[in-house]
Amino acid sequence: xxxxxxxNYWTTYKEGVEISYACLYDYVPENPxxxxxCTKNNWMxxxxxxxxKSCEKAQMxxxxxxxxxxxxxxxxxxxxxxxxxxxxxxxxxxxxxxxxKEGWTSLPKCIRDVYGLCxxxxxxxxxxxxxxxxxxxxxxxxxxxxxxxxxxxxxxxQIKGWMPQPxxxxxxxxxxxxxxxxxxxxxxxxxxxxxxxxxxxSCERNLKRVGSDSSQCYYFGWFPTFPNCxxxxxxxxxxxxxxxxxxxxxxxxxxxxxxxxxEYECESIYKMIGSKTAKCISGEWTSLPSCADKQFxxxxxxxxxxxxxxxxxxxxxxxxxxxxxxxxxxQKYFELQGVKEVMCENGKWQSPPRCTGQ
Numbered sequence: 001x002x003x004x005x006x007x008n009y010w011t012t013y014k015e016g017v018e019i020s021y022a023c024l025y026d027y028v029p030e031n032p033x034x035x036x037x038c039t040k041n042n043w044m045x046x047x048x049x050x051x052x053k054s055c056e057k058a059q060m061x062x063x064x065x066x067x068x069x070x071x072x073x074x075x076x077x078x079x080x081x082x083x084x085x086x087x088x089x090x091x092x093x094x095x096x097x098x099x100x101k102e103g104w105t106s107l108p109k110c111i112r113d114v115y116g117l118c119x120x121x122x123x124x125x126x127x128x129x130x131x132x133x134x135x136x137x138x139x140x141x142x143x144x145x146x147x148x149x150x151x152x153x154x155x156x157x158q159i160k161g162w163m164p165q166p167x168x169x170x171x172x173x174x175x176x177x178x179x180x181x182x183x184x185x186x187x188x189x190x191x192x193x194x195x196x197x198x199x200x201x202s203c204e205r206n207l208k209r210v211g212s213d214s215s216q217c218y219y220f221g222w223f224p225t226f227p228n229c230x231x232x233x234x235x236x237x238x239x240x241x242x243x244x245x246x247x248x249x250x251x252x253x254x255x256x257x258x259x260x261x262x263e264y265e266c267e268s269i270y271k272m273i274g275s276k277t278a279k280c281i282s283g284e285w286t287s288l289p290s291c292a293d294k295q296f297x298x299x300x301x302x303x304x305x306x307x308x309x310x311x312x313x314x315x316x317x318x319x320x321x322x323x324x325x326x327x328x329x330x331q332k333y334f335e336l337q338g339v340k341e342v343m344c345e346n347g348k349w350q351s352p353p354r355c356t357g358q
Contacts, residue, residue, distance in 0.1 A: 002027045003049035013038040015357060016309035018331065023049035037310075037333050039357030044333040055099035062086040063110035072099045082110035203229035234258030235283030245270045245291035248278075256280045266291035273323040290323030290343075302344035310334040310355030320344045330355035 003023040013019065017038045023029055027049040036043040053074040057065065063082040072078050077098045082088060088095040089109055098105045197217040203209045211227025237256045240248040246266040256262070260280045266272045266289075274289035301319040305326055312329045320326070327341040338353025 001049065002051075003029070003047065005047075014309070015040055016331075016334070016355065021047045021049075026052050028052045037331060037357075039333060041357060044357065053099070053101055055104055058097075058104055058107050060108040061110065062112070063108060065108075066094075074099055074101065078104075078108075080108045080110075086110040086112055201227050203227075208232050237280035237283055237285055240264075240278055240285050241288070243288060243291060245293075246272070246289070258282060264289050269294055271321075273321045274325075290325075292322040302347055302349055305342070305349050305352065308352055308355055310357070322346065328353055328355075333357060 003021055006020045006022055015038055018035055019038075020035050021029065022034065030048040030050050031045045036045060036047040055072045055076075055078075057070050057072070057078070060080060063080050063086065066079045066081060075098065077096050079094060079096050081094050087093060087110065089111060095108060097108055198214055200214045201209065202213070207229040208231070209227050210230055212224045213227070215224055215226055234257075236258060237260070239254060240251050240256075240262045242248070243264060246264050249263045249265050251262050258280055261277050262285075263276050264272070264278060265276070270291040271294045272289050273292050275287055276289055278285045278288050280286075301321060302324075303319060304317050305315055305320070307313065307315075308328060310331050311334075312331055314329065315326055322344055325341050325343045328336065330336045334355040334357055336353055337356055338351070340353070342350040342352050
């Protein structure tokens with residue numbers, strides 16, 4: 001509905017066939033790739049066209065949008081700023097609204113600060129000297145109590161608020177934490193933290209956390225310090241294995257580190273198939289070559305392998321050497337059943353795997 005198939009030559013399709021589709025105006029494919037594959041259980045993913053919701057820029061006074069555009073897509077956010085002497089209803093210079101299916105979450109609004117007063121921040125382990133509210137140009141000192149007692153900085157009440165802003169313990173953390181925690185993430189992230197707040201850290205897959213998995217806000221700052229995310233040590237390889245009619249060259253070590261390489265050679269009457277270099281990857285030797293008999297080099301070649309339904313086309317249209325291997329990968333929504341790779345033996349391919357619909 002609201003779309004059509006491209007190159008729609010047939011009324012029925014075989015399992016494994018992939019087809020592209022397009023949507024009518026104001027509709028977009030539910031699947032960003034706009035493709036579907038015929039499986040035994042119907043088309044996967046289902047070819048659907050959904051309505052492309054958008055929001056027109058809402059009119060506002062005493063402020064302006066930071067983005068130069070008139071229309072915003074579904075779930076897109078619009079940011080606006082208020083002119084000098086005006087703030088959002090929440091008292092901020094900048095506000096954000098979001099385009100939803102029902103429309104904007106709220107209308108942008110900038111209101112004048114009628115009183116022109118600076119309120120008192122919530123200050124842990126301390127207090128402001130004097131009044132509860134301050135008129136512009138009045139200066140106040142923040143007294144911070146810890147062990148030992150110390151004085152805070154002077155701040156002046158201006159039209160836009162306190163300048164500079166009084167420093168709260170543990171203030172903004174998100175950017176600082178994500179820079180310190182390399183390739184990791186932080187749970188319970190917010191813009192400001194107060195006494196006894198706790199944040200938790202985790203590392204990406206295949207990375208190891210060094211340090212505590214959490215940190216707590218105290219009057220003196222964060223404790224314990226933030227962790228780091230480092231790469232897990234890679235497993236080494238044992239001695240490279242022998243191959244039929246060949247051997248590794250100068251493989252005199254008992255252990256090889258991740259990324260190390262060794263070269264192979266074939267016996268005099270055999271020809272090497274593949275790269276002569278093998279590499280240690282996480283405890284396993286990869287890309288091992290084969291050694292084929294030179295006397296049967298011509299007669300023992302294999303024709304191009306057959307294309308398996310549902311498989312990704314990765315092979316070349318050429319004859320393959322005896323002992324040469326090819327690997328198979330299935331398309332999205334298909335599962336490989338059987339061996340991952342097959343070898344050319346005496347002019348014939350080993351039995352290939354199958355790609356079945358999930």
